[in-house]
Amino acid sequence: MIKRRKFIASSAIISLAPTFPAILTRAAVANQWDSGGRILVVIQLDGGNDGINTVVPYRDEGYAKYRKELRLPDSQLIKLTDAFAFHASLRDVSELFEDGRLSIVHGVGYQNPNRSHFESMRIWHAGSTEQSIRKVGNGWIGDSLSQLNLRGELQAIHVGDESLPSALAGRQCTATTISHASDLSFQLQPAASDHSQPLGDVESNSLTDFLTRSVKDAQSAVEKIQSLLDSGLAGRYPATQLGERLSLVSRLIKAESGARVYYTTLPGFDTHAVQAGNHSNLLRDFSTALTAFMDDMLESKLDDRIAVLAFSEFGRRVEENASAGTDHGTAGPVFLAGNALASRTHGILPSLTDLQDGDLKHNIDFRSIYAAIAANWLGCDLPLTLKDIEPLPLFKLDHVDKTCEIAADP
Amino acid sequence: MTSKRWQRYTPTTDEPWNLSRANHLHRRASFGATWGELQRDVDDGWEASVGRLLTGTSRQYGQREDFESISRIIGESAVAGGDASRLKAWWLFRILFTPDPLQEKLALLWHDHFATSNRKVQNLRLMQQQNELFRSRASAKFGHLLHEIVKDPAMLVWLDAGLNQKSQPNENLSRELMELFTLGVGNYAESDVQEAARALTGWRIRNMKAEYNMERHDQGELAILGVVGAFDSEKLCDLLLGQDATSRRLAGTLCDLFMGEDVADAEAIDELSLGLKRNDLSIQWAVETILCSQLFFSDANIGSRVSSPVEFTATAIRSLEMLDNPPSTLVLAEWCSRLGQDLFYPPNVSGWNGGRAWLTSRTVVGRSNFAAAMVTGQLRVPSTTVEWSPSVEKLGRAEQLQKLLLSNPNRQRSKVEAMKLSEFIAHTLSLPEAFVC
Numbered sequence: 061m062i063k064r065r066k067f068i069a070s071s072a073i074i075s076l077a078p079t080f081p082a083i084l085t086r087a088a089v090a091n092q093w094d095s096g097g098r099i100l101v102v103i104q105l106d107g108g109n110d111g112i113n114t115v116v117p118y119r120d121e122g123y124a125k126y127r128k129e130l131r132l133p134d135s136q137l138i139k140l141t142d143a144f145a146f147h148a149s150l151r152d153v154s155e156l157f158e159d160g161r162l163s164i165v166h167g168v169g170y171q172n173p174n175r176s177h178f179e180s181m182r183i184w185h186a187g188s189t190e191q192s193i194r195k196v197g198n199g200w201i202g203d204s205l206s207q208l209n210l211r212g213e214l215q216a217i218h219v220g221d222e223s224l225p226s227a228l229a230g231r232q233c234t235a236t237t238i239s240h241a242s243d244l245s246f247q248l249q250p251a252a253s254d255h256s257q258p259l260g261d262v263e264s265n266s267l268t269d270f271l272t273r274s275v276k277d278a279q280s281a282v283e284k285i286q287s288l289l290d291s292g293l294a295g296r297y298p299a300t301q302l303g304e305r306l307s308l309v310s311r312l313i314k315a316e317s318g319a320r321v322y323y324t325t326l327p328g329f330d331t332h333a334v335q336a337g338n339h340s341n342l343l344r345d346f347s348t349a350l351t352a353f354m355d356d357m358l359e360s361k362l363d364d365r366i367a368v369l370a371f372s373e374f375g376r377r378v379e380e381n382a383s384a385g386t387d388h389g390t391a392g393p394v395f396l397a398g399n400a401l402a403s404r405t406h407g408i409l410p411s412l413t414d415l416q417d418g419d420l421k422h423n424i425d426f427r428s429i430y431a432a433i434a435a436n437w438l439g440c441d442l443p444l445t446l447k448d449i450e451p452l453p454l455f456k457l458d459h460v461d462k463t464c465e466i467a468a469d470p
Numbered sequence: 471m472t473s474k475r476w477q478r479y480t481p482t483t484d485e486p487w488n489l490s491r492a493n494h495l496h497r498r499a500s501f502g503a504t505w506g507e508l509q510r511d512v513d514d515g516w517e518a519s520v521g522r523l524l525t526g527t528s529r530q531y532g533q534r535e536d537f538e539s540i541s542r543i544i545g546e547s548a549v550a551g552g553d554a555s556r557l558k559a560w561w562l563f564r565i566l567f568t569p570d571p572l573q574e575k576l577a578l579l580w581h582d583h584f585a586t587s588n589r590k591v592q593n594l595r596l597m598q599q600q601n602e603l604f605r606s607r608a609s610a611k612f613g614h615l616l617h618e619i620v621k622d623p624a625m626l627v628w629l630d631a632g633l634n635q636k637s638q639p640n641e642n643l644s645r646e647l648m649e650l651f652t653l654g655v656g657n658y659a660e661s662d663v664q665e666a667a668r669a670l671t672g673w674r675i676r677n678m679k680a681e682y683n684m685e686r687h688d689q690g691e692l693a694i695l696g697v698v699g700a701f702d703s704e705k706l707c708d709l710l711l712g713q714d715a716t717s718r719r720l721a722g723t724l725c726d727l728f729m730g731e732d733v734a735d736a737e738a739i740d741e742l743s744l745g746l747k748r749n750d751l752s753i754q755w756a757v758e759t760i761l762c763s764q765l766f767f768s769d770a771n772i773g774s775r776v777s778s779p780v781e782f783t784a785t786a787i788r789s790l791e792m793l794d795n796p797p798s799t800l801v802l803a804e805w806c807s808r809l810g811q812d813l814f815y816p817p818n819v820s821g822w823n824g825g826r827a828w829l830t831s832r833t834v835v836g837r838s839n840f841a842a843a844m845v846t847g848q849l850r851v852p853s854t855t856v857e858w859s860p861s862v863e864k865l866g867r868a869e870q871l872q873k874l875l876l877s878n879p880n881r882q883r884s885k886v887e888a889m890k891l892s893e894f895i896a897h898t899l900s901l902p903e904a905f906v907c
Contacts, residue, residue, distance in 0.1 A: 192633050196642070197590030214830070224815075226589065234817055236810070236832070243808065244835055248842040248896050267731055267774055270826060271902035278834035 122412025169422025202230025295356025730774025773877030
């Protein structure tokens, strides 16, 4: 036992171990590409983020015209280019941007925008605006992962209290929800820490050995998760909901859960009234938690394996409403974070004077981001929904090449 | 039938009818039994015990006169309130209190086999209606179940039947009908899926009911599995039901439920499949054949199947006679979901992976935590101290209680004497061998 645990602690190539504390699936071991592979972390900014006050077109004459109460003064702007600035709450994230570890995709949306939270979120999850595809109920991540034919293996973990997002549903995609770190700690020590039993024979396929191994693996996993916390190797996260969620994602990644995709949510962006303070807090939560996560990954030398996607179901109306808030709008910025990003910005900052029904026009199809992530990051063949979509060049070419290589070499 | 593999059980010195086998029967074909029920069964013999299970009269403990009316009220209010967690709780209430646990066990099997999720259906009435179909046809002829499921509104929504029109066929239902519900992969060609989709055209949902519209049905000549002619869904189902691959798949599905890992070999499945064919795919016949067989009561079959979360939790609660002050089935439903079995929300169209896949580190921790929560009264709202029934108290802390809680209590455990009863129970339910039935 001691020998084995030492092995787990010291080995960088955990995937070679005959058994290891896979938190959720031991099948991951079977596929080195899986456990050593790239990971996507999705942060859903729930409720419709006001993109205009996030990536601010401070020079656009429409900004002062349409935003009276909500216009951010210079003191609350971090000017990044001649054209746009970040909300001051994005201080940490602006450093990621300066480092080349953050990309902004401007003006992302789709044709005939739907302003219902539910419908628009369904569209974003499905990766399609087609009613017939949305009705199937699967999602772009689940569909993409299904292309890998890993039936039965756990491929995605949703971290949060909400129900499993439909983005993760797919014909051959297995996903689970973990709400809290306590889902991975024993309430009952005596039974749990019964080390008196021999370790099940790792070669044996018998049910008895499998059962013994499962319990031992669970104990090791719990210990590993706990020791990550105790040792300070868990990273330093803000004491916010998103901070806690990303901290859990980090520990699951470090414990080699085997999942390719992690999905979590930051709710509260539906800012119809008195938006300023709330929005500022939400962006700060997003910024501090995301940066803590990226720094944690960097320190843990996992950063090359991580790409983060942050999106919202729509942006908000250009003109503020009478309650110092904003109503449901259309296009908005999408964020990506990671080491493999090709460029700091994509697309064109939408004009606030060239509007359609009082809303921003989109210039980047959301599916081109999905296609890039599915094909060039996760190494999936594009599913039907994304088949004809040209991937946005989000990732550096050498990363793209590597994906193709690994994907071609089973 | 003159079957070698499924010959009738005759107790022998090596494989006697005893408490362990009675418990095996209930853990496998029901959701466990109390010590008293097991004693009764040991005394009455195996045939009486199997007979009681087959006729829905096996339970003595926790039975209530008003079961069906209470169940109806819980179910109705769940549907009316649009609260999925209450519908899950309704089913768990049925599982814990029904006089016919085998029926619920089979309903769970069909829910898995015809896996439909409310994630997409978004209609609890339709989900409950489908669930009642699984219950009422639980041990019917498989053909009855199949004919009804292809017209079941929840299924039609789930597999996009409404999009399947003459002008624009949608293959979703026809593919799953062949791949998952009947033949299984490798027993049909892609062209069969395409043609079968045309055979299934014409159905849609209207006012929450399945409606057939001849105008929308493709009446052209089709070629499915080598048969040429005009097809509708009835004729397609009949064609599929007559295929050897279907009876074999059904035999395999039933063995997955009632038999442990590798207990029923290919020959056993073939024999069962032949018998099913001869008996018009009667599920009742197959279940009875399995439960009365030597193979079912063989040593190899005892404790050799990983139990599902619903089986694990419900069996613990029933065996330990916790129904006088019962757990909240809402809380129980949450636990089942946490342990990997979210009722009415199977992970995808092929249902739960089941078997060993139930056990991952997360769910092993979860099962242990469930046991801890159960013995500390945290399944109740608000949580209250658990008072064990006199008969459970009497079983003490050692051998006997483990005989009740485990299929194969064959290992010696240390540290037992020092434990309180509750602690001992939670400890026992956290053992590796507690996760099988």
